[in-house]
Amino acid sequence: MLSVKNSPANIRHHRFNNYPMKPWKNGQGSTLEAASSCDQQGNADGRWRVSIALLNENSAYSDFCGYTRSQLMLEGEPVTLTVQQSSGTEQRIVMQPLSLLRFDGGAEVCCDLRAPGVKMFNLMSRDNKTSHVLEALYSADLPARPDSSGEALLIFTLSTNVELQVGQQGYSLGQFDLLEVQQPEGQVICVQSAVGGDVSAIIVRIGGSSSLPLKPDEVSNNLAAKLEQL
Structure with missing residues (x-):
């Protein structure tokens, strides 16, 4: 290798065993940071980040207003996510392995676990940058x-x-x-x-092809061969 x-x-090559564990922004959980964007001096610039969120108890997601987020469930028992939009509408979504959810990083999201030990692939990108x-x-x-x-x-x-x-x-x-x-x-x-x-x-x-407008939150329980651009 x-x-x-x-x-x-x-x-x-970022290796899973070497991902540093970091606390969530709101302190209610932890994440393994796989990779993030850097400027020419090698400093994190906040354009995008990939991590594995570790869900071990019911909690609220951190506020990342100004970002688009995608989550793919990797491992664990089903998780119910409650997504509260700024419009006041609420959506309850059941995630299971290979379920995909995309959502506004500024939305209020709470997770309800059946059991600890859930891993979520977590990707976010800053809307006005990439x-x-x-x-x-x-x-x-x-x-x-x-x-x-x-x-x-x-x-x-x-x-x-x-x-x-x-x-x-x-x-x-x-x-x-x-x-x-x-x-x-x-x-x-x-x-x-x-x-x-x-x-x-x-x-x-x-930063691929031109971005499409962010659609309402939706989940795919049967991962398609190609997912729509966020």
């Missing part, structure tokens, strides 16, 4: 070359082992690892094989 220091400067597009990559479709447009391409693995190639460089990713490719356009990126699970990875394009 190749280490980060042997990779080109625009590619970073956007994000999600795509599910199915193991049956491998090998595959994801669209490499945009300012960054993120490959978040769901399978226990995923082999991929970026140019002449090979990478072996474990479950919940993330490969970050900055300025990917023009690079040949191929996900070659995967072990375990029908969905091998989630492909995230940061």
Whole structure:
């Protein structure tokens, strides 16, 4: 397995076992931070962030007004999310593994757990700075070359082992690892094989094609091959 220091400067392999644990903004939970955007000096600039939220008790989500958020349930018993919009409307959504929810980061969201030990893939991007597009990559479709447009391409693995190639460089990713490719356009990126699970990875394009207006909150319990742009 190749280490980060042997990779080109625009590619970073973020390993699940090395994700730092950080408290939620509101202090009601914790998250494993996988990757976040940085400026040219290497300082976090708040444009986007990918993390794994750890849900172990009923709690309220933090307020991230000005961001668009996407959550994909990775593991655990079903979770009921109550989403309160600024318009006053309330929506109750039952999440289960591979359920996807997109919502305004400023909405009031509370989670009601049946059991602790829930993991949620959590992606957010700042509305006035960038956007994000999600795509599910199915193991049956491998090998595959994801669209490499945009300012960054993120490959978040769901399978226990995923082999991929970026140019002449090979990478072996474990479950919940993330490969970050900055300025990917023009690079040949191929996900070659995967072990375990029908969905091998989630492909995230940061700053891809033109963004669509944010639609009302909705959940998909059967992850489509391609998810609408947020």
